[in-house]
Amino acid sequence: MSDSDNSNVVVVTGASAGVGRATARAFAERGAKLGLLARGEDGLEGARADVEDAGGEAIAVPTNVSDPDAVEAAAETVEDAFGPIDVWVNNAMVSVFSPAAEMTADDYRRVTEVTYLGYVHGTQAALERMRPRDEGTIVQVGSALAYRGIPLQSAYCGAKHAIQGYTESVRTELIHDDCDVQLSMVQMPAMNTPQFEWTKSRMPRQPQPVPPIYQPEVAARAIVWTVDRGKDELWVGRSTVKAILGDRLIPRRLDNMLASGGYDSQLTNEPADSDRPNNLHEPVAGDFGARGPFDERARDRSVQLWASTHRRPLALLLGLAAAVVAAALGRNDGSADDE
Numbered sequence: 001m002s003d004s005d006n007s008n009v010v011v012v013t014g015a016s017a018g019v020g021r022a023t024a025r026a027f028a029e030r031g032a033k034l035g036l037l038a039r040g041e042d043g044l045e046g047a048r049a050d051v052e053d054a055g056g057e058a059i060a061v062p063t064n065v066s067d068p069d070a071v072e073a074a075a076e077t078v079e080d081a082f083g084p085i086d087v088w089v090n091n092a093m094v095s096v097f098s099p100a101a102e103m104t105a106d107d108y109r110r111v112t113e114v115t116y117l118g119y120v121h122g123t124q125a126a127l128e129r130m131r132p133r134d135e136g137t138i139v140q141v142g143s144a145l146a147y148r149g150i151p152l153q154s155a156y157c158g159a160k161h162a163i164q165g166y167t168e169s170v171r172t173e174l175i176h177d178d179c180d181v182q183l184s185m186v187q188m189p190a191m192n193t194p195q196f197e198w199t200k201s202r203m204p205r206q207p208q209p210v211p212p213i214y215q216p217e218v219a220a221r222a223i224v225w226t227v228d229r230g231k232d233e234l235w236v237g238r239s240t241v242k243a244i245l246g247d248r249l250i251p252r253r254l255d256n257m258l259a260s261g262g263y264d265s266q267l268t269n270e271p272a273d274s275d276r277p278n279n280l281h282e283p284v285a286g287d288f289g290a291r292g293p294f295d296e297r298a299r300d301r302s303v304q305l306w307a308s309t310h311r312r313p314l315a316l317l318l319g320l321a322a323a324v325v326a327a328a329l330g331r332n333d334g335s336a337d338d339e
Contacts, residue, residue, distance in 0.1 A: 009082045011035040011075070013065050013122050014092030016043025016283075018193030019141055019223075021050065021290040022216035023089055026224050028056025035078030035085070037063040037071075038092065040283030050290075057082070065092045065118030066110075068125075075125040084133065087227055088126035090119040091141040094280050095156040097201040097266070103155065107200070110280055111155035116162045123170065123183075130181045137182040137227050140167050141219070144187055144235075144243035148254065150210070151262040152203065171232065182230045186222050187244065189214055189237030192298035194288035200278035205267040212239055213298045216290045218305065225309050238304045 010027045014020035016038035024034050028051040036047050036058055044060035051058035059081045063074040079085060093115040096107045123138055130136030146164040149157040164185065171183045190209030193216055201207050214237055222236045235241050246254050277284050291298075 008032045008086045009035070009078065009084060010087040010089065011037060011078055011085055011122075011126070012089045012091060013037045013063070013118065014141075015047045016040045017047075017288045018091075018195060018290060018292070019188070019191060019216045019219045020089070020091040021047050022220040023091065023141075023223050024058070025050045025054050025290070026217070026220035027087070028052075028054035028058070030056075030224075032056050032087075033082040034058040035074070035082070036060045037065065037074050038283070039064055040279075040285070042285060042287045043283070046287035046289065065121055066113035068117075068121040071118075071121040071125050072128075075129065079129065085126060085129055085136065087137045087139070088122060088130075089139045089141065089223060090122040092118045092122075093156070093159075093195070095153060095195065095199050096280065097152050097199060097203050097207045099152060099202070100154045102202050107280070108155050108158075112159055112162075115156060115159035116166075119163050120166060123166075127170075127181065131179055134180050137184065137230070139223055139226060140183075140185040141223065142185045142187045144189060144237075144240040146185070146187055148243040148247040150258050150266075152266055184226050184230070184232055184234070186219070186226050186234045186236060187240050188219050188222075189239045189302075191216050191219055192292045192294040193290070194292045196292050196294075197288065198277065198279045198284045200280045201272060201276075203267055204272055206270040206272055207266055208268045209292075209294065210239075210262075210265045211297065212237070213294050214302060215295075215298045215300050218300065218302050222305055222309075229309075234308065236305050237302050241304060 010032045012020050012024045015024045015036035024036055024047050028034060034051050034056055036044055038044050039062060041062050044062060048058040048060045059078060061074040061077050063070050065071055094111055096111060119140055126138050140163055142163060143160045145157045146160040167183060167185050174181055174183060190213045192213050196207050219236060222234055226234050235244060
């Protein structure tokens with residue numbers, strides 16, 4: 001997918017808010033045609049307006065991704081409107097902030113249906129259309145929590161781990177079949193999204209993303225870059241790199257660190273609102289936009305992401321710097337010999 005190609009058809013699930021909303025706008029700025037899928041009609045209409053303001057076209061399709069028939073019908077609706085789907089971004093999610101001992105079977109079932117099986121349904125619908133054409137890109141919006149579980153989010157961590165395993169399995173089958181459909185996963189850090197205003201919580205204080213926090217536009221740029229480059233996986237943010245590598249190298253030490261600090265890092269000092277609605281089973285009314293309530297603490301850029309997506313110029317820059325340093329040291333050595 002190139003910047004100059006404005007004919008691409010892109011589907012984004014969970015497009016009504018957060019990372020999905022920012023991603024839809026990022027593709028719209030390149031002139032794409034967007035199929036916007038989510039449950040909340042208020043947010044979908046807001047996302048459609050964002051896309052059109054950014055120069056793209058959009059169709060809003062209210063969809064519960066936990067229903068495979070609904071996802072299939074949404075894919076048909078998008079292709080009827082815009083033609084073959086080129087890019088499918090799986091992003092829709094729900095979660096519960098709660099100790100595992102207080103979780104219910106219904107909590108686990110619902111998070112799994114949306115956050116894991118929603119990705120499976122989206123991937124299957126996309127592959128059904130892309131495989132016969134032997135082209136297309138599917139992006140799974142992942143998380144550092146696809147590798148490293150943390151306290152109070154056992155259902156969400158389990159779902160993200162499942163997505164990782166499912167994606168790797170399907171990718172091997174595509175390679176075996178010599179299929180050119182690209183299946184990618186982008187692992188995200190903590191994001192400033194509205195989920196912290198509507199996620200079901202049993203905690204005594206209001207939830208927050210674990211710092212450092214990034215704006216959803218950082219995630220959107222990473223997703224677009226991954227589609228352009230056809231990369232299998234991209235890690236976003238220094239905290240994501242530390243979590244994934246730490247889990248590989250010092251998993252038991254991380255267990256102890258998260259046991260002691262993983263609770264407070266996910267909670268603000270504000271008491272919980274017992275009357276706050278949540279979106280576990282039904283969308284919360286209203287248009288929440290892309291960003292959550294943590295603007296003052298959220299970063300607009302990731303140095304790590306820039307380095308990961310600019311490796312060639314960075315290597316050239318480092319090589320030039322090394323040459324300059326070597327030349328300077330050589331001159332100093334020559335001066336010393338003359339004395």
